[in-house]
Amino acid sequence: MRAWSVIEPGPVGAGPLRLVEKPVPVPGDDELLVRVRACGVCRTDLHVAEGDLPVRRPGVTPGHEVVGEVVGFGAAVGGFAVGERVGVAWLRRTDGTCRYCARGSENLCPASSYTGWDADGGYAEYTTVPAAFAYRLPGGLDDVSLAPLLCAGIIGHRALRRSALPPGGRLGLYGFGGSAHLCAQVAMAEGATVHVLTRGADARKLALDLGAASARGPYEMPPEPLDSAILFAPAGELVPGALRALDRGGTLAIAGIHLSDVPGLRYESELFYEKQLRSVTSNTREDGREFLALVAEHSVHATTHSYPLSRADEALRDLAAGRFDGAAVLVNDLS
Numbered sequence: 591m592r593a594w595s596v597i598e599p600g601p602v603g604a605g606p607l608r609l610v611e612k613p614v615p616v617p618g619d620d621e622l623l624v625r626v627r628a629c630g631v632c633r634t635d636l637h638v639a640e641g642d643l644p645v646r647r648p649g650v651t652p653g654h655e656v657v658g659e660v661v662g663f664g665a666a667v668g669g670f671a672v673g674e675r676v677g678v679a680w681l682r683r684t685d686g687t688c689r690y691c692a693r694g695s696e697n698l699c700p701a702s703s704y705t706g707w708d709a710d711g712g713y714a715e716y717t718t719v720p721a722a723f724a725y726r727l728p729g730g731l732d733d734v735s736l737a738p739l740l741c742a743g744i745i746g747h748r749a750l751r752r753s754a755l756p757p758g759g760r761l762g763l764y765g766f767g768g769s770a771h772l773c774a775q776v777a778m779a780e781g782a783t784v785h786v787l788t789r790g791a792d793a794r795k796l797a798l799d800l801g802a803a804s805a806r807g808p809y810e811m812p813p814e815p816l817d818s819a820i821l822f823a824p825a826g827e828l829v830p831g832a833l834r835a836l837d838r839g840g841t842l843a844i845a846g847i848h849l850s851d852v853p854g855l856r857y858e859s860e861l862f863y864e865k866q867l868r869s870v871t872s873n874t875r876e877d878g879r880e881f882l883a884l885v886a887e888h889s890v891h892a893t894t895h896s897y898p899l900s901r902a903d904e905a906l907r908d909l910a911a912g913r914f915d916g917a918a919v920l921v922n923d924l925s
């Protein structure tokens with residue numbers, strides 16, 4: 591099969607990915623073999639391609655927002671049928687036995703592995719997934735619309751819960767790409783007032799079109815104090831301003847897996863009055879199932895920008911340059 595491979599991590603403009611021939615993967619005993627139909631482009635793929643994340647599997651095929659169909663499975667798999675549509679997401683496997691898994695925090699499992707980082711992902715004709723970590727997908731949505739929900743959507747949802755937004759609260763979103771625009775829709779459907787702070791004029795327009803109460807630049811103050819905020823932009827320099835924008839007792843959640851350094855914080859204006867600063871690490875399968883159920887309930891809709899899978903490198907370059915709003919999705923044109 592043909593698959594994209596990170597040959598040598600580096601700036602995306604220098605072409606760290608190549609389209610290569612790889613054998614069709616053989617599913618393990620507890621795994622599904624999935625023919626990729628669509629695969630979302632996540633900022634984490636960019637971090638893998640550019641080397642912001644250390645290499646865990648040389649020549650890895652990125653991609654962890656896969657919508658595909660089951661074409662085979664290992665001997666120990668039950669409950670899945672050939673032809674069934676499934677989702678493959680970032681969290682690939684956990685040990686299920688450590689203290690974190692035991693208390694329902696499998697996102698913190700030290701033995702966890704990840705699709706498109708530890709194992710080959712969806713920028714390919716075929717991929718595999720442990721059956722226990724495959725998602726069943728809601729009907730009524732096409733492959734392209736579903737793909738960004740599988741990481742951008744799920745992580746945004748966990749970030750929303752980590753931001754401890756009170757009912758009817760005021761939520762600030764710093765950055766407004768694939769994840770934030772999905773998170774905003776759930777938050778508003780649940781009664782929140784959403785303020786968006788982001789640099790792109792197109793992204794600000796999308797925010798207002800989706801119903802945000804305001805859209806300003808990332809270094810501006812929102813028009814009212816925030817109960818909660820989520821930092822989606824991978825820019826640590828935005829943290830102090832986002833903390834100052836919080837009301838007393840407010841919470842700032844950092845959604846990204848990678849963040850540039852956070853500058854020094856001033857205690858009085860940025861942390862005192864019981865403001866909280868939290869990170870978000872991966873997600874649990876329960877987060878995913880909860881979010882996919884909300885998608886159906888609230889008609890959450892991903893704004894997508896399609897590319898043929900054969901042009902994945904271009905999609906990553908456009909993501910790096912902020913050339914589209916919403917989420918890029920690769921559509922399999924290779925098979």
Ligand SMILES: [Zn+2]
Pocket residue numbers: 684685686687688689690691692696698699700701
């Ligand atoms: Zn564990």
Ligand SMILES: [Zn+2]
Pocket residue numbers: 632633634635654680741742
């Ligand atoms: Zn992702």
